[in-house]
Amino acid sequence: MLIYFNGKFVKKEMARVSVFDHGLLYGDGVFEGIRSYNCLVFKLKEHIDRLYASAQGISLKIPMNKQQMQKAVIDTLKANRLKDAYIRLVVTRGEGDLGLDPRNCVKPTIFIITDKIALYPQELYKKGLTIVTVPTRRNIPEAINPQIKSLNYLNNILGKIEAINAGVPEAIMLDQSGFVTECTGDNIFMIKNKELMTPPAYAGILNGITRSCVLDLAPQSGLKPKECMMTRFDLFNADEVFLTGSAAEIIPVVKMDSRLIADGKVGPYTLKLIENFRKLTKKEGARYAL
């Protein structure tokens, strides 16, 4: 496996960051999780735009432009001869000293890992997930804005630990007022009376790229898209619930906090959205040849 590391390709064993890297010492950095499907990097431009927006959010100047970054992603896939992959693109503040001051980090560390993805087991896409709401609240935007996809994922990891302790793979995180935000690594949607609803970006969520695709697919799937605040009670009484993410794609939820969602089966609109999303992954993105 070859890793893109600061402009060069190195073997996995040789790809090492310094213990003084502020990405490691302080979670000071940003990242992206991207997919490629049959030599098409899905929504690459949108992922690169979000990476640069996250970097701007933490005042991190990435020392290459967006075109160069897109090329680096594609070159890494080619170097590893991967048609289908999960791509992890990371930019840290770089190596500094033991103080917080980012000005002591002269050069950002940039690396790209391309690998196969372990999605949820295929049967869960047919049967649906069981999830719970966890006590850890999502970061408030005024502290660490969830719209910044930063290396500081401890908030999500605390939620994930609570999900695992409850015996489920994902969990809903609420905001400070008790409104639903998102899951630890996925956005959340509900369908009720042909309306497709998800919390707005300002609700303190990551503005997911899969989320945007699904909102765009609503009309052709027979649904009216709507971004609105929602409560656990709304989800308990939804017709259908599902999660979205680059790794998970669209995964149905059939049970939440011990309540079955509708009849506890994967709903027809979720299946339609999954079908339409699959079609999109065949056409929207940056193509490459091996």
Ligand code: PMP
């Ligand atoms: N929310 C969080 C917290 C995430 O980490 C992710 C990405 N795994 C998502 C939502 C989904 O975002 P995207 O569709 O852009 O992958």
